[in-house]
Amino acid sequence: MIENPYYTRDVHGDFDLISVGELQLEEGGTIPDCKLAVATYGELDAAKDNVILVPTWFSGSHQIWHDVYIGPDHALDPSRYFIVVVNQIGGGLSTSPHNADDPSIAMSSFPHVRIGDDVVAQERLLREHYGVEQLQLVVGGSMGAQQTYEWAVRFPEKVLRAAPIAGTARNTPHDFLFTEALNEQIWSDPGWQRGEYRSHTEVEDGLTRHAHLWGIMGLSTEFWKQEVWRALEFESKEAFLEGFLEPYFTAMDPNDLLATGWKWQRGDVSRHTDGDLPAALGRITAKTFVMPITEDMFFPVRDCAAEQALIPNSELRPVEDILGHLSLFGVAPTYMPQIDKNLNELLASDV
Amino acid sequence: MIENPYYTRDVHGDFDLISVGELQLEEGGTIPDCKLAVATYGELDAAKDNVILVPTWFSGSHQIWHDVYIGPDHALDPSRYFIVVVNQIGGGLSTSPHNADDPSIAMSSFPHVRIGDDVVAQERLLREHYGVEQLQLVVGGSMGAQQTYEWAVRFPEKVLRAAPIAGTARNTPHDFLFTEALNEQIWSDPGWQRGEYRSHTEVEDGLTRHAHLWGIMGLSTEFWKQEVWRALEFESKEAFLEGFLEPYFTAMDPNDLLATGWKWQRGDVSRHTDGDLPAALGRITAKTFVMPITEDMFFPVRDCAAEQALIPNSELRPVEDILGHLSLFGVAPTYMPQIDKNLNELLASDV
Numbered sequence: 111m112i113e114n115p116y117y118t119r120d121v122h123g124d125f126d127l128i129s130v131g132e133l134q135l136e137e138g139g140t141i142p143d144c145k146l147a148v149a150t151y152g153e154l155d156a157a158k159d160n161v162i163l164v165p166t167w168f169s170g171s172h173q174i175w176h177d178v179y180i181g182p183d184h185a186l187d188p189s190r191y192f193i194v195v196v197n198q199i200g201g202g203l204s205t206s207p208h209n210a211d212d213p214s215i216a217m218s219s220f221p222h223v224r225i226g227d228d229v230v231a232q233e234r235l236l237r238e239h240y241g242v243e244q245l246q247l248v249v250g251g252s253m254g255a256q257q258t259y260e261w262a263v264r265f266p267e268k269v270l271r272a273a274p275i276a277g278t279a280r281n282t283p284h285d286f287l288f289t290e291a292l293n294e295q296i297w298s299d300p301g302w303q304r305g306e307y308r309s310h311t312e313v314e315d316g317l318t319r320h321a322h323l324w325g326i327m328g329l330s331t332e333f334w335k336q337e338v339w340r341a342l343e344f345e346s347k348e349a350f351l352e353g354f355l356e357p358y359f360t361a362m363d364p365n366d367l368l369a370t371g372w373k374w375q376r377g378d379v380s381r382h383t384d385g386d387l388p389a390a391l392g393r394i395t396a397k398t399f400v401m402p403i404t405e406d407m408f409f410p411v412r413d414c415a416a417e418q419a420l421i422p423n424s425e426l427r428p429v430e431d432i433l434g435h436l437s438l439f440g441v442a443p444t445y446m447p448q449i450d451k452n453l454n455e456l457l458a459s460d461v
Numbered sequence: 462m463i464e465n466p467y468y469t470r471d472v473h474g475d476f477d478l479i480s481v482g483e484l485q486l487e488e489g490g491t492i493p494d495c496k497l498a499v500a501t502y503g504e505l506d507a508a509k510d511n512v513i514l515v516p517t518w519f520s521g522s523h524q525i526w527h528d529v530y531i532g533p534d535h536a537l538d539p540s541r542y543f544i545v546v547v548n549q550i551g552g553g554l555s556t557s558p559h560n561a562d563d564p565s566i567a568m569s570s571f572p573h574v575r576i577g578d579d580v581v582a583q584e585r586l587l588r589e590h591y592g593v594e595q596l597q598l599v600v601g602g603s604m605g606a607q608q609t610y611e612w613a614v615r616f617p618e619k620v621l622r623a624a625p626i627a628g629t630a631r632n633t634p635h636d637f638l639f640t641e642a643l644n645e646q647i648w649s650d651p652g653w654q655r656g657e658y659r660s661h662t663e664v665e666d667g668l669t670r671h672a673h674l675w676g677i678m679g680l681s682t683e684f685w686k687q688e689v690w691r692a693l694e695f696e697s698k699e700a701f702l703e704g705f706l707e708p709y710f711t712a713m714d715p716n717d718l719l720a721t722g723w724k725w726q727r728g729d730v731s732r733h734t735d736g737d738l739p740a741a742l743g744r745i746t747a748k749t750f751v752m753p754i755t756e757d758m759f760f761p762v763r764d765c766a767a768e769q770a771l772i773p774n775s776e777l778r779p780v781e782d783i784l785g786h787l788s789l790f791g792v793a794p795t796y797m798p799q800i801d802k803n804l805n806e807l808l809a810s811d812v
Contacts, residue, residue, distance in 0.1 A: 283685040283698050288677050294670050298649060319645050326639050326678065331761055334634040347634050407758065410682055 116361040117202040122173040125149040139221035147203035152188030164195040165250040165257035178440035185453030200369035207365035218305030249273040251438040256377035262394040263379040272396040295319040313364040321359035330405035330434030391420040398424035405434040467712040468553040473524040476500040490572035498554035503539030515546040516601040516608035529791035536804030551720035558716035569656030600624040602789040607728035613745040614730040621812040623747040646670040664715040672710035681756035681785030742771040749775040756785040
């Protein structure tokens with residue numbers, strides 16, 4: 111376990127750390143005492159049927175959902191719903207390489223965790239800790255979309271509605287290679303020391319290069335061409351890199367990024383059906399809005415549309431936004447209105 | 462000067478090494494004895510008015526033009542035209558960091574060379590060595606397109622027709638950042654030693670990561686999704702990386718890639734007009750076919766279309782191809798017929 115001031119309540123806001131006990135992992139091995147960092151908004155009603163689950167994305171936490179997506183003016187309205195945001199395993203707040211105090215899973219010893227492991231842990235959390243058996247909605251972006259799909263395929267009876275935003279049910283090979291390149295930036299830093307660095311600051315060079323790849327693939331050609339960073343009050347593209355993307359990623363833990371990167375690369379609901387993606391997506395009973403982002407360079411609309419076509423009760427709802435994948439941050443004023451419109455309609459639909 | 466077996470006639474086929482003398486550079490400094498590696502096809506006619514010039518792209522040479530684009534079955538027909546392919550400065554065959562025997566410009570001492578310097582050197586070569594004053598066509602892909610635009614803006618009276626393929630007249634900020642990430646892969650390899658390695662093999666790790674970024678951005682999401690590498694007789698995406706992209710780039714010289722990368726990042730015809738791109742492109746008198754590739758992830762069609770709209774006598778002629786930017790290799794059987802159709806029409810047009 112190493113200290114990293116980024117993964118604290120000072121940075122991410124309040125959350126509960128709740129153990130779901132020993133978690134047997136799909137790849138073998140276990141997390142002996144798996145703690146999930148959970149933030150909830152609103153009140154669980156007596157019937158326990160007003161629950162919305164939000165799994166988190168790569169490098170993200172509940173914080174962005176708190177700051178951008180959840181509130182009385184949004185579809186995710188805590189006055190109506192009990193909204194449970196669960197930080198993913200390995201993401202830095204839940205049990206993760208850098209914060210594990212059990213040496214059997216600390217740092218480079220952290221086991222491979224899959225999307226399915228997160229979903230199993232989340233289901234256990236909801237059932238055992240909150241007594242919740244059914245979800246009005248599962249909604250998540252990017253790796254949160256991967257978990258949303260996994261929920262809808264693995265526990266179809268528990269998921270009434272699903273809204274995967276900017277993500278896929280089965281990761282694409284291009285996406286695998288992009289994530290591999292992100293990982294390589296860390297692996298290639300001599301300071302990484304095969305995962306046994308003493309501080310994430312020893313891997314600053316690798317994390318900086320990692321940030322730069324997000325600059326190329328995470329945003330869009332139009333973001334840069336139209337100099338959208340000016341709206342974010344930066345004076346140049348270099349200032350935006352140095353003032354936003356670099357500090358964002360260099361604060362993080364390299365092993366945590368690698369653990370979640372490994373998980374991202376292998377997201378695939380067709381593991382439930384011997385590789386048959388149509389069969390897996392055909393299991394989904396949730397009313398599903400598939401919501402790709404129009405300028406996304408690694409989850410392009412057509413990849414999401416191809417999956418949507420395989421989901422029985424689904425619609426394709428592209429979100430127009432120039433920021434590309436990182437539109438998920440909700441910077442453009444036109445972004446959240448589209449998200450809310452779709453989620454409001456989805457939540458109002460009969461199921 | 463260091464030995465590198467890649468930059469030889471054994472690999473690239475025959476060429477002439479022709480000095481254009483001392484080349485004063487836009488950024489200051491000089492190349493005391495600038496040698497251009499030139500391959501010609503066909504015969505210069507008595508009127509010296511049957512000349513087609515082909516500048517080369519990043520990491521490429523005349524070889525791909527010889528192998529794929531030039532021949533009796535192609536628009537670039539040596540029985541009709543005298544086709545001059547000039548390898549760019551810094552590209553490994555012409556005067557470049559790794560092959561300079563003058564210590565004032567060798568390796569890390571190599572000066573900054575701009576697109577405009579290449580075009581000035583090429584104009585001098587054509588005029589002084591071949592006595593050629595006017596070109597039926599300038600055609601090039603990627604950095605070759607940058608040089609094509611530079612020719613058409615700098616020497617409008619000399620360029621009757623222009624066909625920039627998969628490239629821009631003014632490099633975009635996204636493209637700058639992509640190239641910077643390519644460069645970073647080399648800079649971050651401890652074996653690079655600030656450009657004073659003894660062999661390119663000492664930078665193999667950096668060059669391998671460089672190759673991987675081409676895998677993500679140089680091809681397309683659909684290339685990987687449709688497993689087009691199977692048509693190239695590879696058995697997996699990993700085998701394609703290990704069998705094609707990695708050996709392709711790890712054979713090259715790191716400083717040569719950095720020198721041409723620096724040049725690529727700063728291609729900008731509006732340097733002639735104080736940054737006014739419409740004014741620069743408005744100078745072009747050549748009949749111009751702007752030919753972006755539909756799946757290109759860093760020279761997207763819309764960026765090329767925006768420039769085309771500023772060129773008086775021009776048409777947008779997108780090339781449909783799934784390989785993305787690396788469509789330029791001409792692997793898809795549907796690629797060259799589109800190139801030839803457009804170039805035949807362009808060459809047949811009155812000017």
